[in-house]
Amino acid sequence: xxxxxxxxxxxxxxxxxxxxxxxxxxxxxxxxxxxxxxxxxxxxxxxxxxxxxxxxxxxxxxxxxxxxxxxxxxxxxxxxxxxxxxxxxxxxxxxxxxxxxxxxxxxxxxxxxxxxxxxxxxxxxxxxxxxxxxxxxxxxxxxxxxxxxxxxxxxxxxxxxxxxxxxxxxxxxxxxxxxxxxxxxxxxxxxxxxxxxxxxxxxxxxxxxxxxxxxxxxxxxxxxxxxxxxxxxxxxxxxxxxxxxxxxxxxxxxxxxxxxxxx
Numbered sequence: 001x002x003x004x005x006x007x008x009x010x011x012x013x014x015x016x017x018x019x020x021x022x023x024x025x026x027x028x029x030x031x032x033x034x035x036x037x038x039x040x041x042x043x044x045x046x047x048x049x050x051x052x053x054x055x056x057x058x059x060x061x062x063x064x065x066x067x068x069x070x071x072x073x074x075x076x077x078x079x080x081x082x083x084x085x086x087x088x089x090x091x092x093x094x095x096x097x098x099x100x101x102x103x104x105x106x107x108x109x110x111x112x113x114x115x116x117x118x119x120x121x122x123x124x125x126x127x128x129x130x131x132x133x134x135x136x137x138x139x140x141x142x143x144x145x146x147x148x149x150x151x152x153x154x155x156x157x158x159x160x161x162x163x164x165x166x167x168x169x170x171x172x173x174x175x176x177x178x179x180x181x182x183x184x185x186x187x188x189x190x191x192x193x194x195x196x197x198x199x200x201x202x203x204x205x206x207x208x209x210x211x212x213x214x215x216x217x218x219x220x221x222x223x224x225x226x227x228x229x230x231x232x233x234x235x236x237x238x239x240x241x242x243x244x245x246x247x248x249x250x251x252x253x254x255x256x257x258x259x260x261x262x263x
Contacts, residue, residue, distance in 0.1 A: 005038055006221050013225030016060065020186070020226065021068040021233020022240070023165065023179060023249060027226060028158035031057040032113060033256050035218060044215065050106035054157030055197035055213035056222075058098070061159040061190035064226035065183050071234035072180035082173070082181055087188050089143045090160060093150020094189040098196035100155050110261075113156040117257035120162045121250040137171060146185075154193040159186030162253075179237055 012034040016027025035053035044052055072078065101109065145167055153160035161182040168178035198212040211219075 005042060005218075008034065008038055009218055009221030010225045013060065013064075013222035014229045016222065017064050017067070017226035017229030018233040018236075019249070020061075020064045020159070020161070020183065021071060021230040021235070022237045023161060023233075027064050028054075028057040028061055028153075028156070029117065029162060029253060029256065031060055031222060032157045033259065035215070036110070038218065039215060042215070042218070047106065048213070050109045051101050052213050052215050054101050054109065054155075055098075055194070056215045056219050057157040058094075058154070058159075058190045058193040058197065059211070059214045059219045060222045060226060061186055062194060063223035064230050065159055065187035065190060067227045067230040068234050069180070069183040069187055071231040072183050072237075075176075075180065075238060078180055078184060079177065082168070082171075083184065085139055085142045086146045086164070086168075086181065086185055089146025090150040090153075090164070090185045091188050091192040093147040093152075094154040094160075094192040095150075095196050096147075097151040097154020097156075098193040099200070100151070101157075101197075102200050104155070109156065114257040114261045116152060116156050116158075117253045120166075121253035121257070123166050125247050125250040142171075150189055150192070153186075153189045154196070160189045161186045176237065183234075 012030055013027075016030045019030065020027045032053050035056055036049060039049045039052055039056075040046065069078075104112070146164075149160050149163040149167060152158075152163060161179070164182040164185050165175070165178045168181060169175060173181070194214065197214060200212060202212050
């Protein structure tokens with residue numbers, strides 16, 4: 001059983017890493033459902049399964065997106081103008097979402113996660129606006145949008161790329177640049193959330209390991225595979241038709257949401 005669990009973690013990490021590099025997402029859309037399935041088998045108490053899945057997912061996202069964003073940075077797509085407007089809001093929002101995870105009922109968290117998946121699926125399937133980037137847009141509006149994205153991401157355990165990429169696309173950033181900035185944003189979301197989860201686990205006594213709500217063995221197994229595969233995803237993002245891939249991924253999100261709702 002332990003070997004099977006490790007195989008699932010490594011396989012899930014590989015898929016998450018590819019998606020992180022390819023679409024600028026943290027991989028939580030794959031990791032959270034996987035961990036909700038695996039953690040009860042490992043022996044995590046039922047009331048801690050969903051919070052631990054979300055916390056562990058965000059911990060793996062720190063590793064995955066660090067590798068992916070570094071690969072994207074080599075292509076010169078990390079424009080400072082957008083980084084300083086987006087990253088602070090994502091960070092504060094992620095900490096807010098991570099706090100809410102410990103307050104909201106786990107069953108509601110699964111429902112929230114499923115609804116977010118379906119909404120993202122339809123959003124990703126829609127055509128994106130083109131033209132010159134909207135550099136004249138209000139800084140407060142961008143900060144508010146980033147904060148909301150960070151809060152949702154911290155609440156449901158995703159890196160935020162599935163929200164950040166459409167958000168930046170609305171600002172008319174080229175999709176490859178939006179993916180690159182999103183990968184760094186996902187890293188910020190993951191790290192900010194993890195700090196809150198570790199502190200909350202220690203202070204509340206709701207721990208699944210040495211790092212609070214983060215399940216360390218699952219984190220290690222998924223992270224190792226995701227870090228190895230993230231650069232490959234980033235390389236593919238500059239070669240493959242990303243818009244078509246987004247539509248395929250949208251269909252995948254709906255399937256995951258349906259699976260969570262009926263289980």
